[in-house]
């Protein structure tokens with residue numbers, strides 16, 4: 001997917017009004033990883049709200065903090081990470097302050113996660129029908145027969161071929177793509193209000209990836225679920241995300257409605273990510289920063305300044321504002337790129 005190739009015709013219309021109360025409100029989330037002598041701040045005050053039914057793409061390079069954010073939203077940062085600040089307000093309650101039994105009730109019922117490597121998620125000793133049904137029995141409190149009926153229905157929804165037969169299959173009898181569909185079925189069977197998809201299709205071949213992504217987007221819309229869709233591939237988010245947040249070094253660098261992000265990207269880091277997927281040598285030359293061009297940036301300035309091709313002295317000295325460039329379009333930059 002290249003920036004040059006993306007036009008508004010490629011993008012489905014917006015489905016979500018942003019004026020209602022958010023379903024999920026992440027406020028100033030801070031996560032540290034303790035080290036031998038000091039700790040490293042991996043999330044540096046991330047704030048992001050998700051409207052009911054909205055699909056938000058979260059993109060960034062490896063190490064940006066995407067998985068740490070996904071897991072911290074659920075109150076379980078990857079060990080030994082610790083949440084040291086902020087709130088995650090979901091349906092009016094701060095998830096991070098809930099007692100563990102309450103949290104467990106929410107996870108799987110109102111909040112669901114789809115992760116890559118589905119085989120690791122599935123129990124190898126249980127048929128997939130029983131595994132999916134178990135989710136409904138635990139979280140919806142339905143009996144075994146009704147749970148199996150729901151499981152068969154959701155297997156049909158995720159387009160597993162011959163679902164009646166697959167109900168009795170074990171995980172090792174499924175292809176990687178089919179196993180991922182089963183994990184999606186488990187995530188959706190309780191009609192969650194919010195789904196986190198963390199790089200869910202990485203490791204699958206490209207054709208299967210695109211089928212599963214379109215399925216995930218369509219099912220989230222059918223179920224009215226909001227979704228945080230995490231990926232390293234910014235191009236994917238053009239197809240079905242309503243808004244896109246760009247994460248770098250544990251901070252949101254740019255947040256925008258999809259059209260704005262692809263047609264009028266403002267942060268040099270976003271331009272670098274788009275250039276990496278572009279076929280335009282001019283775009284790549286202007287915005288790509290080779291690995292050897294990376295420099296450490298002083299903590300008091302912009303964290304991207306050391307890699308930024310348009311950085312000025314002020315960028316290393318002063319924190320940039322998270323400025324609203326146009327309605328709903330924000331960039332953490334002293335010199336956001338103008339497309340006038």
Ligand SMILES: Nc1ncnc2c1ncn2[C@@H]1O[C@H](COP(=O)(O)OP(=O)(O)OP(=O)(O)O)[C@@H](O)[C@H]1O
Pocket residue numbers: 033042060061062063064065066067068069078079080232
């Ligand atoms: N177990 C750990 N111990 C110490 N630091 C960690 C640990 N796990 C992650 N980190 C730090 O947190 C940062 C963010 O990691 P995270 O896995 O959230 O990034 P990511 O954007 O999801 O990357 P990827 O796309 O590769 O999954 C890393 O750069 C790393 O420095």
